[in-house]
Amino acid sequence: MKNDRFLRALLRQPVDVTPIWIMRQAGRYLPEYRATRERAKNFLTLCKTPEFACEVTLQPLERFDLDAAILFSDILTIPDAMGLELYFTEGEGPRFENPIRTEKQITNLAIPDPNIELRYVTDAVSLIRRELNGKVPLIGFAGSPWTLATYMVEGGTTKTFSQVKKLLFQQPQSMSILLDKLAQAVTNYLNAQIAAGAQVIMLFDTWGGILSTQNYLDFSLNYMQKIVQNLTHEYEGQRIPVIIFTKDGNEWLENIANTGCDAIGLDWKLPIGQSRKRVGNQVALQGNMDPCMLYTSPEQVRKEVANILASFGSGNGHIFNLGHGIHPEIDPELVKVLVDSVHELSKKYH
Ligand code: 1CP
Numbered sequence: 001m002k003n004d005r006f007l008r009a010l011l012r013q014p015v016d017v018t019p020i021w022i023m024r025q026a027g028r029y030l031p032e033y034r035a036t037r038e039r040a041k042n043f044l045t046l047c048k049t050p051e052f053a054c055e056v057t058l059q060p061l062e063r064f065d066l067d068a069a070i071l072f073s074d075i076l077t078i079p080d081a082m083g084l085e086l087y088f089t090e091g092e093g094p095r096f097e098n099p100i101r102t103e104k105q106i107t108n109l110a111i112p113d114p115n116i117e118l119r120y121v122t123d124a125v126s127l128i129r130r131e132l133n134g135k136v137p138l139i140g141f142a143g144s145p146w147t148l149a150t151y152m153v154e155g156g157t158t159k160t161f162s163q164v165k166k167l168l169f170q171q172p173q174s175m176s177i178l179l180d181k182l183a184q185a186v187t188n189y190l191n192a193q194i195a196a197g198a199q200v201i202m203l204f205d206t207w208g209g210i211l212s213t214q215n216y217l218d219f220s221l222n223y224m225q226k227i228v229q230n231l232t233h234e235y236e237g238q239r240i241p242v243i244i245f246t247k248d249g250n251e252w253l254e255n256i257a258n259t260g261c262d263a264i265g266l267d268w269k270l271p272i273g274q275s276r277k278r279v280g281n282q283v284a285l286q287g288n289m290d291p292c293m294l295y296t297s298p299e300q301v302r303k304e305v306a307n308i309l310a311s312f313g314s315g316n317g318h319i320f321n322l323g324h325g326i327h328p329e330i331d332p333e334l335v336k337v338l339v340d341s342v343h344e345l346s347k348k349y350h
Helices: 005-010 030-040 041-047 050-063 077-082 103-108 117-132 144-155 162-170 174-196 214-229 251-259 272-279 289-295 300-313 332-344
Strands: 088-089 092-096 136-141 202-205 242-246 263-265 284-286
Touching: 005 202, 030 041, 030 050, 030 263, 041 050, 041 088, 050 332, 077 088, 077 144, 077 174, 077 263, 092 144, 103 174, 117 136, 117 174, 136 144, 136 174, 144 162, 144 174, 144 202, 162 174, 174 202, 174 214, 202 214, 214 242, 214 251, 242 251, 242 284, 251 263, 251 272, 272 284, 289 300, 289 332, 300 332
Parallel strands: 136 202, 202 242, 242 263, 263 284
Antiparallel strands: 088 092
């Protein structure tokens, strides 16, 4: 591995400078991504064609000195493989042809075989690993069972979460059956990504933060913990670190750290130094600049990088990232300023 600072930081080992990667680093803010997407005709074909997925995964690494690559795919590949039939409408985001409406649909859901129904993903992982040729580590990922369930029950993006909460409150048993199936599907899927070459795993729990504490623990974190426990922990002699990201999950950092994960992804709401005081002797921390900082100026971005690095302070276990995905309107030049500032300004902390 030519650059292993990301893996080292995840295991809280010493590094020369703080590593950085960016959630949604391959995406619409890059003109080369938009060009490939145009050739692919649409987003789903981009995901389902390993050559296209590989091409866009590598694009941000050509431009920026990033310390990790993340598989180009989507969390909704699993519900798609379970027969819900994912599609995208321009401007409205993801939708399902067959959302979950009845208990019977939940009992009938089959757990996909990742090497058959999701073969396009494992093929993309193998291809990307080959093309990366050891430049930086490759992150594989999946959505948390709860986050996948919200899309499956709502049928797409939602602001109120009323359908999924209705199911949770009216039929908690059915919800548990659904989440159990999803946890099994996610475990199989991630283990297949690891066997294909993913070196780090990240669980995206985008919607865990809309739950009450007890419901978060019972219906989101509990299933993520099962996944963490059943993942392949070591592959070809290398430890496979796991990152859990619950957006709006700052209340539960101690609980997340206790799942056995190696790192916690943080949104931008708490100063990272506070999170470090709470759990930093147990797990590494990834984050946590507000993505909207990238609407400002090179000077302001540098200043904010300096603030976050100072807040974390000296020592090991920090991976720099945004607190959520990068927005499509961002100027790539400011991303370069961000990446270079993190490397330059973090030297003194190591
Ligand atoms: O080109 C396009 O118009 C599609 C936009 C897009 C992209 C670039 C979507 C649709 N998904 C992706 C890629 C993607 N999605 C990655 C790629 C790797 C990377 O560079 O980071 C990852 C990790 C995801 C994960 C994902 N998809 C999440 C979890 C992370 C998060 O952002 O909270 C979620 C919630 C989704 C669902 C989804 N897919 C796409 C969109 C626009 C959304 C969000 C819809 C919503 O807000 O509800």
